[in-house]
Amino acid sequence: MSRPKPSQPDATVLTGAHYLDGDEACAEGAIAAGCRFFAGYPITPSTEIAERIASRFPLVGGTFIQMEDELASMAAILGGAWGGAKAMTVTSGPGFSLMMENIGLGIMTETPCVVVNVQRGGPSTGLPTLTGQQDMMQARWGSHGDYEVIALSPSSPQECFDLTITAFGLSERYRLPVLFMMDECVGHMTEKVVIPPAEDIPVIERRWYRGPKESYLPYQAGPDKVPDMVRAGDDYRIHITGLTHDERGYPVINAACQSVCVSRLVDKIRDNAGDIVITDEEAVDGADVVVVSYGISYRVATRAIALARAEGIKVGSVRLVTVWPFPEARIAELSRKVKALVMPEINLGQMYRELQRAAAGNCRTLLIPHCGGWVHDPNDVLAAIREGAK
């Protein structure tokens, strides 16, 4: 683990090449993105992020607090965001479950922040130290009510750095808690991470309201359906509630207001999906089979793809960098061109349901399930690719 040298003038962005694990890289990404408030509760395999933040924040002017539980951590970062800070919390499955209600409060109040889930095997306490990708649907639907989310899934320590910055950017741009869905393998895998110079890091600032104070309405949105924000303490006298509310932020408990309020929360993501969705594609043109994967499963898939190509199978890859919103238009398009879409994931079929839905029977869809605890054997993925190419 590299630490800033004592005499270094700016400890904020540790420009240079490092040997970091995914958890440490995520912490550095948060710092580089401007995160200066962190609240969390320890849980394997995410604890190293909190530890890194606890040791680094005093050097970069951030405030770290270890809360009494994950309910508190999630509530605290929402408060932190309204106080005017970029805020983050990190956890794993059991803590993610505890955060759900307040993730919903963050969605409803349109509060920018980043929630990291370094996934382990579940359900319940499950496999504290071993990997899983079993919270993907919880990320999408875990809090009650209708809403859309943005979730990302890094597949290397370098991406833990880069995409944490992207996650903060998206949270500020679209004003919602962005879910950063790591997994134990990526979190604990150590690789080279290159941190660019500060001026090359794309940091997106808050959408501060710029109009006259008298005419500010907290939930009045422009054409992109995202309202501008103010922070507590600037005498705007805002009211922010988890109840269904109008543009003033005032509770209005009826179906008409619910329709306006909830539709906008959903539409601001759906309408802007083209700007949000990130996929990483390789050799999909002319492919008979496309492997759709994310997180650590992508790393395993690349090995299987290489083996399949050695056998002469035309196989491409689509990696979901953002897992939510699901790139359904792209998958639908591909489903009309290929024989099969193959998905390895460390669960018994979660994102696979989306894959099936988007493919709509146009091609075969093959799931390579795994209960968690370890990654797939590349040969299992290879077998599915062979099957799909038939």
Place this chain on the structure above:
Amino acid sequence: MSELLTTPAPGGPVVEEERHPHEPFLRMDRIPHIWCSTCGLGTVLNCYITAIQRSSVPRADHTIVSGIGCTGRAAGYVKIDSFHTTHGRALPFATGLKLANPRLKVTVFSGDGDLVAIGGNHLIHAARRNMDMTVICVNNFNYAMTGGQFGPTTPEGAKLTTAPYGSYEHPFNIPFLVDSCGATYVARWTSLHVREMIETLVEALNHRGFSFVEVISPCPTVYARRNRLGTGLDLLKYYHDSAEVRHGADTRDVDISFKGRIIVGRFVQRCKPTYLDTMDAALGRSVGKEFVCYEGPMQASDGRS
């Protein structure tokens, strides 16, 4: 003093309209409020607004955070930055707000169920940390908003919808709880003690550290009716007859029994470093020259830092 406004009536004499002095601090476009008539909550809110005006903190720095409940609706009526959060989580939300902008004077205004039941864990930890904030805990001895269920402050014997034969749980003595956890200012009044409550709230707002004010408040609609305690006025009469002012009382002795005496007053007032004091001091000591103190919130667009 009331503010006198003159409205010329068309063709008629000039009518003098009297306005409530608290209007500038209320979201008048949200009035009438949802509270029942003779509920104690309006009185507590009035006292809080008076205390804001008398406190040494500038208006823009006052921020109110509520959880969920009848009491939790308070945040929706005060014309300052106000946050209506989730059930039990007002305190950790407030903690984040305070730490992100230490200039703010954050007040948590919530009910006994919100703060002591579902949010009880946050209460003891906020007190332990001596988090610099004020908590106004309105204790009506029940979960009123959901129709009057018993809770952790319900006196033994009181009947509520989920304790139809009378509650048999031992209730919390809240001042003792927060005192023993590290709160540095602890007081209790009833909604009858308006003058005292205001003085106490001003002290609490000016206090550095975790200040906690419990207000015993009538819930005539559900708690009193089910227990045949009469109207809101009857409850005030009960407070009048059974409240005993004992400043500096040992908090171990201030528990409340069903229809029993209510000891009120300022119980605890002590100096102790706050969370931010200890954090900055400890990090300054151990990290040394490299320590960079929290730089405050991000700059807003109008250049405020």
